[in-house]
Amino acid sequence: MTRHVAGDTLREFVARALGAAGMTPANAARMADLMTEADLGGQDGHGVFRLPQYIRRIRAGGMVANPEIAVLQDRPATALIDGGNGPGHLVMSRAAEIAIAKARTTGVAWVGARQSNHAGPAFLYARMPLAEGMIGLYVAVGSANHMPPWGGTDLLLSTNPIAVAIPSNQRPPIVLDMATTVAAYGKVKTAADRGETMPVGWMIDRTGAPLTDPARASEGLLLPIGGPKGYGLSLIFGLLAGTLNGAAFGADVVDFNADSASVTNTGHFLIALDVAAFMDPAQFRAAVDDIWAQMKASNRLPGVTDIRLPGERLAECRAERLATGIPLPAPLLDRLDTLAADLGIAPL
Incomplete structure (x- = not known):
């Protein structure tokens, strides 16, 4: 079951966890801001998903907290x-x-x-x-x-x-x-968390055959x-x-x-x-808006409902998640609860 968590709630939790792992308040706050922005922007494999891994590295001596x-x-x-x-x-x-x-x-x-x-x-x-x-x-x-x-x-x-x-x-x-x-490895790991299969074209095995089971990703090769x-x-x-x-x-x-x-x-x-x-920055920004409008107004192929530009989905996802919260699947929530208990902090 997926739970939606407010951005501020997630940010505060990440900062508490990093502080308990030895980070200064300033460093923990900065890192929590950026990790939460990753989740707000729809990059679910690069936000709080990585928190247990970061803290393991700090504790194991592989990464310096401050x-x-x-x-x-x-x-x-x-x-x-x-x-x-x-x-x-x-x-x-x-x-x-x-x-x-x-x-x-x-x-x-x-x-x-x-x-x-x-x-x-x-x-x-x-x-x-x-x-x-x-x-x-x-x-x-x-x-x-x-x-x-x-x-x-x-x-x-x-x-x-x-x-x-x-x-x-x-x-x-x-x-x-x-x-x-074709796909970032974080997307492979989040697909595994959600019980999803990978599309053909993300990975192959060592014989060159398509690999679609994210649980077998360690056996596979990402495709460029x-x-x-x-x-x-x-x-x-x-x-x-x-x-x-x-x-x-x-x-x-x-x-x-x-x-x-x-x-x-x-x-x-x-x-x-x-x-x-x-050039004048205002003129440049206006020209970028014009280019945006040109791309959106392009005649479309059959079945295409909208022309998208890079950054458009990021902005829409951020607005939606600020309003409705960041979706966290049950396996990730379980890992975060275990981490909170281990660190002695309040869970999400």
């Missing part, structure tokens, strides 16, 4: 930070602050990060520059390898997501958030978007977010689903682009 985040390289338009093996939410929040501050002067800034961890959905960080009238672009190395190189069977690549957020006026911002695999093109994107994103930052990529990636004690050294980067470096 990291010392250091700037290792600093130039006018770039920076490299060491996340101190802290939660990716805290590391990339700091990266966004640095990128936005630099872009105010330079017009564009690229901040890379290493010694980080899983950070939730990519859209969280791409959206951060929007508040300053900027475009955001975020890329990460996924936290477990579930995809082989095209034509191979060795798991050497992850979902390696990209998100881009573009400001608008009357319409929701255009927010592209996608994995380089667009065949070899998705493989190429995953490879390039891994080199830029991982190798370039001195972070893990390829065979060095630690499966944080199976290993709570090892340091993952997750890599990410964030680009902030100041629209004012190119």
Whole structure:
């Protein structure tokens, strides 16, 4: 049975749990905000679903609750930070602050990060520059390898997501958030929680046959978007977010689903682009609204009722869940109740 929980209730619970696990109030509140935003935005595999896993990593020594985040390289338009093996939410929040501050002067800034961890959905960080009238672009190395190189069977690549957020006026911002695999692994895990089967095309087994049972996901291989093109994107994103930052990529990636004690050294980067470096921001936002209207007005194929734009569902889902609550399936609620009892805090 699914229960709907108000966003504020969930946020307070996550902050209490993280505080009981040793986080400072400020760090717990920041991480709870971002995790709740993930659930409000419909990214159910990257919000409170991950809370027991994060706390296991903290307790096992695989992740530092209150990291010392250091700037290792600093130039006018770039920076490299060491996340101190802290939660990716805290590391990339700091990266966004640095990128936005630099872009105010330079017009564009690229901040890379290493010694980080899983950070939730990519859209969280791409959206951060929007508040300053900027475009955001975020890329990460996924936290477990579930995809082989095209034509191979060795798991050497992850979902390696990209998100881009573009400001608008009357319409929701255009927010592209996608994995380089057909489905993010979090969706596989939430399908298992809900007792659902996976669509054909998400995974194959090692003979190349479709795999649709999420309970057997450990036997399978995620498929890239667009065949070899998705493989190429995953490879390039891994080199830029991982190798370039001195972070893990390829065979060095630690499966944080199976290993709570090892340091993952997750890599990410964030680009902030100041629209004012190119044109009047108000004119740009109006032009984005116009492009939105053009796309929506397109003649449609038979059976198509609506043309959708990236970010539209996110905005609708957030509005709906703010009004009706965040749906949490029974297996997840049971895990959260067990976690609360273990931590000695009040359950949801």
